[in-house]
Amino acid sequence: MHLTSSPVDWYAARAGGVVAYVLLSANVTIGLLMTGQKSMKHWPRFALEDVHRFGGILVGTFLVLHITAVAIDAYLPFSLTSLVVPLVASYRPIWTALGIVAAELLLALAFTNHYRNVQISYRFWRRAHFVNFVVWGAATLHGLGSGTDRSAAWFVLIDAVAVGTVCALITWRVLRRWRPSASLLRIAPVAAALIAVVTIGALARGPLRFQPKEWNAASFSDTLQGRILVNNGVTRGIVSMAGNGTGSQRVLVRADLLVSPQRLVSTEFQMEYLPSGALCTGTVTQVHGSSFRATCHLPDGAARYIDAHWPQSVDGTVTSGVLTAHA
Template sequence: MIWYIARGAGVMALFMLTLSVMLGIATRQGKPLAGLPRFAIATVHRNASLIGLGLVVVHVSTLLFDTYANLNPIDLVVPFVGSYRPFWLGLGTLAFDLLLLIMITSLNRARLGLRAWKAVHWASYALWPIALAHGLGTGTDAAQVWMGALAIACATAVAATATWRFVT
C-alpha cells in the first residue's frame, strides 16, 4: 500500500510541477493566456506549485516507510548518500532541496525583494528536469509505456511553452 501511495504521489507531483513550470514560463511572458488575466495565471501557478509540493512531501514521507527503498531521513535531504540507486535518488533529493528553497523564498518574497527572489526562482528551470530524470531513473514505473508517454508529454509541454515564450 505504501508503495502505491509513494509512486502515485510522485507521478502526480511530476504532473503538477510540469503545470507549474509551464504557467511560470507563460506568466513571465506578460501576455494574457487563453483570455485569462496575468494574475489568474499567477494564482493557478502558485496553487499548482503548492499542490506539487504537497504531493512531493507525501511521496518522500511515505518512502521512509517503504522497506524496499530502505531510506532514512538523511537520504531525503543530503543528495547522493542513499544506498538505493544512489545517483537517481540523489537527483530526487537535490530536486526536493531546490523545491524547498524555491517555496521558502517564494513565501518570503516581500521580505527578500524582487531581485533576490528572482535569482533563487531561476532554480526552477533546473529543478524540473532534475525531478523528471529522478522519476525516470529510479521510478519503478519508468519502463512502463504510460510513464514514458507521460514523461514525453510533460517534456513536450514545457518545451512548447518555452518556445512560445521566446518566439512571441
C-alpha cells in the same frame, strides 16, 4: 525508519511522486506563459497567478506524501539520512540524488516566495525563480532514472507530454527575444517538442529501461536473520523463530512449534512476501537443531517449499542464515 510493509504505502509513494511531477510540470508551464506575456482569452493574468501559487502548494503536498511513504516502507532501502543527503542511498544513487536535490531546491524556493518583498527583494526573487527550471529538470531525470514505472507506457506518455510542452515553451520564449521571423517562431518550438519527445522515448525504452524483479518469486535464496524464542510450560512448550530474508526476494518468516517432552504436537509456518503483502501459510515439516523445512500455500493455491538453516548460537540469535524457496 521502516514502519510498514503494506503494499498501500508502496502505491502511495509512486502515486505521490507522479502527481507531484505532473503538478510541477503544469506549474512550470503556467510560469512560462505568464513571463512570456502570453495572453489567454478566458484566463486573466490574476487568475493564472492564483493557479500558479496554489499549484506550488499542491506540488509540495504530494512531494511530502512521496517522501514520507518512501521513508516508512519496509521494503525500500532508504534511511532518513539517505533521503536527505544526496549520493548516500544505495539504490541508483545518482538518480535518487537528483530527486533529493530537486526537493531541497523546491523547499528553498518556497522560502523565497514566502519572504518576497519582505526580507527578499523582488530582483533577487526573480533571479532565484529561475531555479525552478533546475528543479523541474532534476525531477524529470529522477523519475526517468529511478522510478519503477519509468518504462510503463502511461509514464512515458506523461513524461513525453511534460518535457515536450516545457521545451516548446522555453524555445518560444527565448526566440521571442531575438525577434525572428513568424515562420521560425512557429516551427522551432514544435521541433524542440518533437526532439524532446523522441529523446524521452529512447531513454525510457533503451538505456534507462526498468527491468523488474519477479513479483512473489517462486524460487529464491535469501540471507536469513532473526531470533528464536522458547517458552516452556509444565507439559508443553512453544518454540518460535521469527526473521526476515533479504536478497533477491524480501520476505518475513515465522515458524511456531508446539512441543511436548516426547513429541512435536503441532506446527505453523507463515511467509509474507514484500512488498506485495502476499501471505503464504502452512506447516513445518522437518525440524533439526539449527534448520527446518516447511511447506506453505499462497491464496491462489500455489505451493512453496522452504528450507532454512543457520549457524548455532547460544542466545537464540539467527545471523548469516540461508533461506531458500522453490515451487
